[in-house]
Amino acid sequence: MTWKVLITDHVWPSTDPERAVLEAGGASVVVAPDGEEATLIELARDADAIMTCFAQVTENVVRAAERCVVIGRFGVGVDNIAVNTATELGIAVTYVPDYCVDEVSDHVMALLHAWNRRIALFDRSVKEHGWGSQPLTMRMMRLRGKTIGIVGFGRIGQAVAAKARAFGLNILAADPVVPAEAVEDMGGRLVDLPALLAESDFVSLHTPLTEATRNLIDREELAMMKPDAFLINAARGPLVNEVALYEALTGNIIAGAGLDVMVDNTPSQDHPLLSLDNIIITPHVAFFSQESTLELEQRAAAEVVSVIHGRMPDNLVNSDVLDHPNPRHGLKK
Numbered sequence: 001m002t003w004k005v006l007i008t009d010h011v012w013p014s015t016d017p018e019r020a021v022l023e024a025g026g027a028s029v030v031v032a033p034d035g036e037e038a039t040l041i042e043l044a045r046d047a048d049a050i051m052t053c054f055a056q057v058t059e060n061v062v063r064a065a066e067r068c069v070v071i072g073r074f075g076v077g078v079d080n081i082a083v084n085t086a087t088e089l090g091i092a093v094t095y096v097p098d099y100c101v102d103e104v105s106d107h108v109m110a111l112l113h114a115w116n117r118r119i120a121l122f123d124r125s126v127k128e129h130g131w132g133s134q135p136l137t138m139r140m141m142r143l144r145g146k147t148i149g150i151v152g153f154g155r156i157g158q159a160v161a162a163k164a165r166a167f168g169l170n171i172l173a174a175d176p177v178v179p180a181e182a183v184e185d186m187g188g189r190l191v192d193l194p195a196l197l198a199e200s201d202f203v204s205l206h207t208p209l210t211e212a213t214r215n216l217i218d219r220e221e222l223a224m225m226k227p228d229a230f231l232i233n234a235a236r237g238p239l240v241n242e243v244a245l246y247e248a249l250t251g252n253i254i255a256g257a258g259l260d261v262m263v264d265n266t267p268s269q270d271h272p273l274l275s276l277d278n279i280i281i282t283p284h285v286a287f288f289s290q291e292s293t294l295e296l297e298q299r300a301a302a303e304v305v306s307v308i309h310g311r312m313p314d315n316l317v318n319s320d321v322l323d324h325p326n327p328r329h330g331l332k333k
């Protein structure tokens with residue numbers, strides 16, 4: 001029997017890799033023409049499964065999907081999915097939490113180096129004004145012996161720590177659920193967030209987005225940082241209060257920032273942060289490589305196929321759904 005999968009959105013050139021996995025598992029695939037809620041509500045009505053990248057799978061979309069058994073995320077976080085509603089209705093939610101650890105940690109280090117070595121500044125000065133046209137008056141740190149503070153010491157945070165240590169950086173970590181021994185095993189030290197902010201020359205954020213972490217870095221936190229510190233966010237945009245960040249960057253509270261994510265996933269060209277020279281912004285591409293994307297597409301699809309066929313997925317987000325009195329899924333504890 002054929003079952004239907006709705007793919008809400010994707011940012012890679014083709015859905016062929018996930019389509020091959022899904023169709024081999026007996027699915028027919030429909031790709032939404034846009035990610036608007038009204039569009040997704042209509043297409044979800046007869047979907048047995050939903051797969052989503054960045055589109056908002058809202059409570060209304062989930063409730064409209066009366067046949068849906070599983071919602072699969074192409075990615076790490078699930079803040080764009082109404083997980084509580086899915087759990088209430090007995091729908092399993094899956095994700096792929098470890099597909100881009102290398103890419104994101106590489107990107108964090110790239111932002112750090114691009115800022116510290118002023119790559120964009122020197123490139124622009126040579127091309128626009130000639131060789132040696134930029135006076136060497138800017139702050140540029142010798143990395144060895146400096147400190148990077150990693151907020152959230154999960155898979156990606158630990159990968160950043162390993163790469164930062166190779167450049168001689170000292171490691172601080174703040175994470176309420178990670179034991180001190182886990183940080184010490186990687187040559188670092190577990191501290192609370194205020195201590196991390198005060199002591200770090202570079203701060204990199206790697207926490208999930210929850211109500212508790214929304215605006216984790218606000219005016220008070222930015223004021224704790226060193227004046228020549230650099231803030232990196234390649235996790236979730238709303239972890240940082242962008243108004244406060246703009247004030248900090250224009251008011252010499254901190255020296256600079258590197259963002260791969262913003263509050264609005266598609267910010268307008270007149271966004272105030274985009275006008276600043278002391279910020280590096282990339283368009284949510286830290287996850288991307290050909291290898292990571294292929295892995296993501298195939299693994300995300302395989303998770304959905306597993307649930308449809310009653311097999312426990314590798315990464316179930318809402319384990320409480322296993323206790324649902326009348327589940328739509330066929331999973332067993």
